[in-house]
Amino acid sequence: MAVGNSPFPVMPPLAGVRLGSAMAGIKKPGRRDMVVIELPASATVSGVFTRNAFCAAPVTVAKAHIERCREVRCAPRYWLINTGNANAGTGKRGLDDAYASCRALAEEAGVDEHQVLPFSTGVIGEPLPMERLLAGVAPACGALSDDGQAWQHAGEGILTTDTRAKGATLSVALSGGTVTINGITKGSGMIKPNMATMLAFVVTDATIEQSLLDQLLRDTVDASFNCITVDSDTSTNDACMLAATGSGAVVQSEADIALFRNALQQVMMTLAQAIIRDGEGATKFVTLHVTGAQSRQEALDVAFTVAHSPLVKTALYASDANWGRILAAVGRAGVEDFDVSRVVIDLGDVRLVEQGGRADGYTEAKGSAVMAEAEITISIGLGRGEHEATVWTSDLSHEYVSINADYRS
Amino acid sequence: MAVGNSPFPVMPPLAGVRLGSAMAGIKKPGRRDMVVIELPASATVSGVFTRNAFCAAPVTVAKAHIERCREVRCAPRYWLINTGNANAGTGKRGLDDAYASCRALAEEAGVDEHQVLPFSTGVIGEPLPMERLLAGVAPACGALSDDGQAWQHAGEGILTTDTRAKGATLSVALSGGTVTINGITKGSGMIKPNMATMLAFVVTDATIEQSLLDQLLRDTVDASFNCITVDSDTSTNDACMLAATGSGAVVQSEADIALFRNALQQVMMTLAQAIIRDGEGATKFVTLHVTGAQSRQEALDVAFTVAHSPLVKTALYASDANWGRILAAVGRAGVEDFDVSRVVIDLGDVRLVEQGGRADGYTEAKGSAVMAEAEITISIGLGRGEHEATVWTSDLSHEYVSINADYRS
Structure with missing residues (x-):
């Protein structure tokens, strides 16, 4: 069941951003379950994560890698997402597996390990099936593309009990030119985000410096993903990521910040509400x-x-x-x-x-x-x-x- | 559904305590839906009530009447309980109706209005059907009896979505003689008591002064009714009443207080757990x-x-x-x-x-x-x-x- 008619939108390409997905058979075969999102070296990246104390291994690793990138002043270049397994409640082995996944993609793509951020969603407490997951990295990278279908496949590749892919896009005219915001999200149950949501990935081609990007993400998440609930259960894997690729207009003046903030808020709201519309068993x-x-x-x-x-x-x-x-x-x-x-x-x-x-x-x-x-x-x-x-x-x-x-x- | 086999126990009579019930047709005909519990003039009475801010009219009136009885040093003599209608969310009219119900029973029984404490449970927001309720007072009083069947009928007469009557009884030997504690309760949904439970009525023939009785009630409720939940919904009508009739042994020495407290805790626990065993739809x-x-x-x-x-x-x-x-x-x-x-x-x-x-x-x-x-x-x-x-x-x-x-x- 789902409430309201929300087809996946046609996403305009963003310069330097490519998406690839694969069917790695992580939980069951024949289903898109691994997604790679590639960002350009000029990108700034912000993330907010679950406050669940039993946070998943990929959450710990993603935070550490963001930290490391900021220390050495390089951009996180890849988001690696798998569904079918949350890699949560998996102790030390889970951390090892998350690091190994990042390493595999870093080698494939020729970047440093800390430039890869891992995200997982699915059953809690089972170890990641590493053989199948690692085997999926190359095909996902091979499929990297910047077209609208790649966005839709990525939207499909991160779903669990969701009944449909969820995306939003919006373009806004700033003083320096028009910028676009594209986002995808997943989530249907275990939804009561606290400082984040299940999983959301939002990318804009705007140019935004780090501290402003962090602030924009926190503000807009507070009034969107942090205001939805299906069943009061805050997930162990919640993460909401926002990247500004730096290829487009600069968001800096007060007027531009206000315009951009409104557009971003609207994208976040659409994505957050899409989760509720597709809430498990939802009829209202x-x-x-x-x-x-x-x-x-x-x-x-x-x-x-x-x-x-x-x-x-x-x-x-x-x-x-x-x-x-x-x-x-x-x-x-x-x-x-x-x-x-x-x-x-x-x-x-x-x-x-x-x-x-x-x-x-x-x-x-x-x-x-x-x-x-x-x-x-x-x-x-x-x-x-x-x-x-x-x-x-x-x-x-x-x-x-x-x-x-x-x-x- | 219900979990575990808990037949209604045979309740020993308590001197000066009588129970009567009637089918007043408050919500539907042919169902025991009104109960009167009579206490002797020697009784001390304590109550704890819901902390829901939208507390029901009978909760407000019961508290006011207990207060008044303590001021003029007389005992509350009657508990008047109806099911089928909670008289909650009913504004001023609800208060008028609750007072009028007490007045009717007071006249029938020849006591002061404040010696009657009202309790209601059932649908929220509908006005009490006063004509049918008032017509039920005389038959309920006419049925007053101290035998075990009267306790069982009272247990049945306070149910809503419960599938079975819930009672507990325990006798304990104190230094001055053996005393008995009898209790009945109802509740199955909207169960997350906060300082009280849905409805519970416990009577002992022990002699216990007011402040000790208050303390014993608070302590034992904290570790019983305040530790159960079916669905997290704290009711508007929660009330747990405890009366000591004063006809039996005195509870005063430290040793007797400990013995009595343990027995009371066991009765409270049995009643509270009976609510969970009969929780709406419970299979576990x-x-x-x-x-x-x-x-x-x-x-x-x-x-x-x-x-x-x-x-x-x-x-x-x-x-x-x-x-x-x-x-x-x-x-x-x-x-x-x-x-x-x-x-x-x-x-x-x-x-x-x-x-x-x-x-x-x-x-x-x-x-x-x-x-x-x-x-x-x-x-x-x-x-x-x-x-x-x-x-x-x-x-x-x-x-x-x-x-x-x-x-x-």
């Missing part, structure tokens, strides 16, 4: 908009408490306007000194709750009409401050249980 | 035991993070030893400066994780054998301190989704 795409909070954290706490409530999620699945469950979730969100008589809750444009109870004029028919839609907005006004937050989530369906009970993912 | 009864934490809160955080993980819960449902999901949940539990190489995780007596990865000697066959059981213990050693916590939970099944998607509860 739900926007939670909390306003009137004393802090952004308070607004996020309320939004995520509602978004994680199994009772709210099953009511959404059933298209049942059981708003008492929303109210109960708001009430347990840990807001201090909470005057619930000031809370208002709207479902779409239908007022559900005011004055601590059901709103005057609310009828089951009105609520049910909104609930019947596939895309639903729940707005919660706390009436105690000026801060707000928006979070996107999916529902909890029989299909979600089937996907996670019937298959080892 | 799962004990999470976290040790080696720097504080009890840290141990509870880890235990509840694992217990709430939809991915862990669906793996339990599938009897799939997908231990990577347990590891990922531990890793995202928010433990500061977490050295995961010291973490050990056991499934039953099978070591899953050590040294940051899969334990030597672990095999899928060993893990699967434990997972096939209906009662499973997951032990997590954090290796960083002396504190521990135990939490009980159930799995996430198709039946859970059906119960909450197909019916308005």
